[in-house]
Amino acid sequence: MIKLNKISKVYRTKTIETTALNEIDLHIPKGEFLSIMGPSGCGKSTLLNIMGLLDEPSDGSILVSGQSIKNYASRETSKFRNQKLGFIFQSFHLIPDLSVLDNVELPLLYRNVSSKDRKQMASAALESVGLANRKSHFPSQLSGGQKQRVAIARAIVGNPEIILADEPTGNLDSVMGNEVMDILTKLNTQNGTTIVMVTHDESMAKKTHRLVRLYDGSQVA
Amino acid sequence: MIKHVFKLLWNKKGSNALMALEIFLSFIVLFFVLSYLFFNLDRVNQTLGFETENVWMIEMDAIDKLDSLEAVTTLQNLKRNLINLKEIESVSFTESIAPFKGNQWRTGTDDNGFNMNTLMCPVDTDLLATVGLNVVQGRWYTEEDLNETIKPIVVNQAFIDRYYPDKSMIDSIFILNGDRRLIGVIDEYRYIGEFADSEPTVMELTDYFQNMGNVLLKMKGDIPTSFEEELYNLTNTTIKSTSNTITTLEYERAKDSNESWVLIVALLFICGFLCINVALGLFGVLWYNINKRRSEIGLRQALGAHSIDITKQFILEILLLTLLAVGLGIFFAIQIPLLKVTEYPDSLFYRSILFSTLIIFLLVITCALFPSVQAARISPADSLHED
Incomplete structure (x- = not known):
């Protein structure tokens, strides 16, 4: 499903060169729930961004869903990201000026789905995360756990093959974190969605199929 | 997408209202300035009805100090002396009501069964040839007309259009300071100036x-x-006075027009300054908004928006806001021609509405383009990480 071949990422300024990722080789088969752990600054989020085609590697190649990505700024890559990938972020990234339903509809907006179908699909996604009664609320009216469930609904509304979650439980207490984790596990087991999750929490990582550890940009386990 | 953008605008109506108000007020100011400009340009583009090229004018301050008999003799001598000069083709005497001198004489009557108000212009028989008036009906004056019992008069087309439209009035008699017989109609004689209305x-x-x-x-x-x-020298010798001034109608025309142009240019300058201020304000607000919404831009890119979608979204936001503000402006502006608030032609206001709308949209698009393109260049990985 995702194949990283000697992926390196180097950030360069006039005076400093920082290696964020160093020749990472990783293969994530379809339906796997993989977690990535490591200390802060080890390159976890960078790796996730590269898998999500949000960032371009300095070196190496990447194959996602059987497709090799060449031009990261092209319309095709945007379309690919829209149809194959779903994102969940630690800080939710909900648009404060849009209602819960409108936030969940967002990915469909770039897919030419009719307004009626968008509403139906977004409502179904919200129902699957247990927030059907919060459609017209605004993000500021929700708790942290509810916000993250909205973000999950937004990630799954377009039925992506892969979900990339960057510390989805990082801003939540353990009860809410477990709720979110249960939803992700259910998505993986019931829908066969491939999930790659970055986490700091060992207990959450243990609930996944496989754990990859990074240290200073290199894969150590 | 339009519905989505509209929702975004509506949900931020508090902060967008100020920007919409700024655009609305700019539209209104622009509308009035353009109406004033078009109004004056229309007048400038109308025919004066007479020639100014190669027409000179002598202003004689001392002639009214002579007694009437002596004045007549002096003027007749002057005319004879002037016409004898090989450089002069034709000579015409007028009162103080001369082209571009700012003097006017108005009179009115309701003796004809309706209110008649008109400018009066004392002329002699040679004015036709001297300034090249264009007779469109009937004829111009001859010396014999001075001896007619019922005074003959010549009027301009504006007089006929207002008081006797759609009928031939030549040889008809009406009352205006006594009985008058209409013998001719000239095209126009806008002697007050280029910016004067056709009256x-x-x-x-x-x-x-x-x-x-x-x-x-x-x-x-x-x-x-x-x-x-x-x-x-010839004039001084003939009328025995040195308080005479020689000028040309071209010079007088330019001098008279300059006063009006100064006001128009000043208004345009103020309006231009206002537009620049609005543009800078819009640019600043858009730039600020885009920087505030970096994570939203990154998110949209992560969810599948292409950089062109991001540019389109921001331009669409400001265009919709402008449409609302200008729409409100048009609603108020269009009341002027619809309710006939003024006697000026409706087309003047419709033209001003059209051009104000175009200028505002051009201004807004220009200001929105650069920040919107910059927004599209934001790296999603960076902006999502910043929040």
């Missing part, structure tokens, strides 16, 4: 008398200004 005007034939202090001279071709000295 009903009566050209009244007048014999020589002491108030005829202005002489119009049709020159034979482009006579050098050195001829002024000879003309000046």
